[in-house]
Amino acid sequence: MAVEGKTIDALSQFELTPIVAGFTNSNLYMLIAGVAISALMVLGMQPRARVPGRLQGLAEVSYQFVHGMVDEQVGHEGRKFFPFVFTLFMFVLFGNLLGMVPYSFTFTSHIAVTFTLALVVFILITAVALAIHGMKFFGYFFPEGAPIALAPIIIPVEIISYLSRVVSLSVRLFANMVAGHVMLKVFATFVVLLGSLGGIGIIGAAAPLALNVALVGFEFLVAFLQAYVFAILTCIYLHDAVHLH
Amino acid sequence: MDDPDKRAPGDAAKDASFEARLAAARAKQGLDRPENAGRQAGSPWGLGLRAGLEVASALVVGVGLGLAADWWAGTRPLFLVAGLFLGGAAGVTNVYRLMLGRRR
Known part of the structure; x- marks a missing residue:
């Protein structure tokens, strides 16, 4: 697959191949990620040991990491969003990490997937802001104290800026993985x-091989970092939605 | 000869250097989180790419909305041009907010 016709074929790894009609390899890896996350949390917490073993430690560390992040970023009222942010973080993280397994598929490398995730976040933050602040939410698009004559410029700019969150959130993850x-x-x-x-x-092949070893390590960093960035931006947007400034 | 006045400054200096070394060691171990931890991943490349992405995504949304408005109203270049400029302005706003830091 790699050197057919002696050319570099870098994009075939992102091709969807249907397994059953309507169920592609991308869906399969999403399913694997879901099962793996559930297994980590359910089986890992099974012993309920006071001094956690390795698997329980991993489950507890990931739980506390996201919990701390939500608590710190969104504030105390933000705790009810913890399950959402945790699910999102683990799904993106496992998607990125499963992509690092040789011969596997990276479902976070498809803009359709990341855009859907970002759209879910966007709809949630808008719904939360509307539910908490009602009509005052629309004041977000026109800062008080600005001269009313500037409204035709400020309001479209603020609306575009608000909508661009979906695009930047999804493109960041997708572009990094690709x-x-x-x-x-x-x-x-x-x-x-x-x-x-x-x-x-x-002898010449040693240089790209060495570079690839470094790149694999770097990719593991990116896998964690992008899941973290996705989750923390979700938290920051939730903070804006809850506190509205 | 045990002169307390003479020893005190030396001890104070030692204490100060101990505190400094302790702080350095704690920072090295990551025990004290720096103030801005988790704000922005600090590398200039990362920041530049983030800022660029903010501009680009605002432009995409602005042009997309403009094209949609044109398609709806049948005024092909009008809203496209308006959306282009508004999208650029929104991109600059995004970068401004990114640099400002979102929290006060």
Whole structure:
């Protein structure tokens, strides 16, 4: 698959292949992520040990990490959003990490998936703001004290700025995952192409191989970082929705 | 000869250096979180890409809304141009807010 026709084929890894009609490999990995998260939380917390073992420790650390983040960012009223943010964080994190398993599929590398996730966040923050503040929510689009003559400019700008959250949230995750996996594939193909030359090529292949080792480590960092960024931006938007300033 | 007045400043200096070293060691171990932890991932590249993304996404939304309004009203270039400028303005607003930091 990597070196068919001696060209670099970096994008075939993102192709959807239907397993059953209407059920693609992307859906399969979403299902695996859901099962893995449930298994981690349910099986990990099964012993209920006072001194946690490794699996229970992992479950507790991830729980406390997100709990601390929601508590710190959204504030005390934000605790009711913890289940939502936790689910979102774990789903994105497991999607990114499952993509690091060789031969697997990264469902967070599709804009359709990340945009849907961002849209869910967007609808939630708008609904929360409307539920808490009612009509006062629309004051968000026109800061008090601004001259009324500027309203035709300020209001569209604020609305576009508000709507652009969906785009930036989804594109950030999608672009990071695509860029990382394309880089991995390109440098891996360099190794194979150079190695197939034999002799001096094998020596030359050492450089992209070493780079790929570093890139794999970097990709694990990105997998965690992007899940964190997605969750923390959700928290910041929730904070705006709850406190409205 | 045990002169307390002479020893005190030296001890104070030692204490100060101990505090400084303790703080440095704690910071190294990540025990004390720096004030701005978790605000923005600090690298200039990351910040630049974030700012660029904010501008680009605001532009996309502005142009998209403009095209949709044109399609609805049948005034092809009018709202597209308006949306382009408003989207650019919204992008600059986004970057301004990003730099300001969202929390007070």
